[in-house]
Amino acid sequence: MKIAVFGLGLIGGSIAKELSTRSLGTVEVYGIEKNPDHARQAIDLKLVNSILTLEEAIEKCQVFILAVPVNAIENVLLNVLNNIKSHQVVFDVGSTKKEICASIKSHKNRSRFVAAHPLAGTEFSGPQAAILGLFDGKKNIICEKALSDDDAIETTLKIFEFLGMNSYFLSSEEHDKHMAYVSHLSHVTSFALSQTVLDIEKDEKQIFNMASTGFASTARLAKCNPITWTAIFEKNAKYLSEALDVYIVKMKAFKQLVDKIDTQGMHASIEEANQIERVLKGIKLNKK
């Protein structure tokens, strides 16, 4: 099987690496990459056999994986769907789904597209951030399953299985809403935490000496790529805004307890937060 990966950053690069390294030659992986530095790195790192143009990829490959930033997916997807044949499959791996699905809803080749979102990543970016095992044991979401041909779903599921992922199905609306809370909000809390600490650090250098593992954990996502995340926030602005509203209310409520030095109130609030352990213990962490 010949597969073309569009965009060889952290996610596209890691998929390419996994397919190139572990398929025992049964899969040939090609890249479509506009950034010449990334293209060169992907070749050097042996993530892909070679870099193709869109036309060459359409000619040569059976499966197209779109791993460009979410604000670029619609355009690339349209180009692919305009040229795709009935035996070919295209799926994306973007972190938002609703607008992407809406953009090609009435396309004559809609059924050759599968909307996917593998729930995996790190705070790093670019081909050099690509790692083996990134997807192993984690979950993949497929949206609007009914609008894709059965064989297209099957091919997509097989590739995610190869990556070690279990897939499940959701509407694109539900997907985007939940992601605003469990993923996109986390990133904004890290950005704001980072900015708050950097504000203080301007005058006082010893903050470098005082940050510990707890801070490292909560601020880790503040290192995330601005291009990737600005695009995601743009595409999911409505639900992210809702999530931010709820979150700011929680923060203000906790601040009131602190200001009143309300011991019982703080204790109860932390106990409420402790319940997240149920959720956290089910999450598979990245190997170091």
Place this chain on the structure above:
Amino acid sequence: MKIAVFGLGLIGGSIAKELSTRSLGTVEVYGIEKNPDHARQAIDLKLVNSILTLEEAIEKCQVFILAVPVNAIENVLLNVLNNIKSHQVVFDVGSTKKEICASIKSHKNRSRFVAAHPLAGTEFSGPQAAILGLFDGKKNIICEKALSDDDAIETTLKIFEFLGMNSYFLSSEEHDKHMAYVSHLSHVTSFALSQTVLDIEKDEKQIFNMASTGFASTARLAKCNPITWTAIFEKNAKYLSEALDVYIVKMKAFKQLVDKIDTQGMHASIEEANQIERVLKGIKLNKK
């Protein structure tokens, strides 16, 4: 040398474990622990030789380490200082320093006390959370150095060196202010994140399936012990409230950018947050 550790939770237990296990018999470690379950666990886990009363500890030991919650330290410290001899040393390991130092400022035995704060921890608590290597390569802060006798400082530094820590010196006021930003605030951001996600989850169970490693990292501290952290927030309410104010302003500013779908503004804000990488790369993480 005989050392008494007051409070055998995560921090006291880990110090006791390190001293008991790695001192080649040169240190005997005793525990003072009110919670009978914790006392039994500490014995079973061989963290300490035996459990003593305060009076027995004063009679037997040369060094007293106070690792009880910060709202209990003042009382225990006063009891120890009232009974301490000129060859004995007491230091605490609490996460706040100003009120503790103020409480014994005029005590006749003040100079036998050293105010310390080893910057290490995990999200777990109790004697069973005690681990070897928790302190290794991390930093310890000592406050109000000038008010402690030189030999008391020396003994304290030696113990932290044994734990693998470098110590440095700060006023208790500066300590508490910085900790509000780089440690205490991180915990509140995790609590609020956890509560926000749990609010949504009430109706919609699939959130369990959507939380990924990024969420796990930013919400990790939401598992922290409510007794420990309520006490810390009480003792550092003023500076924590200031830090929360700055943080809430940052969150609201980001929300405005999201609401306006201000691509350039979001990009610039994330780039600003990215600068935290300078700080993060200097933080030694816990071994897994």
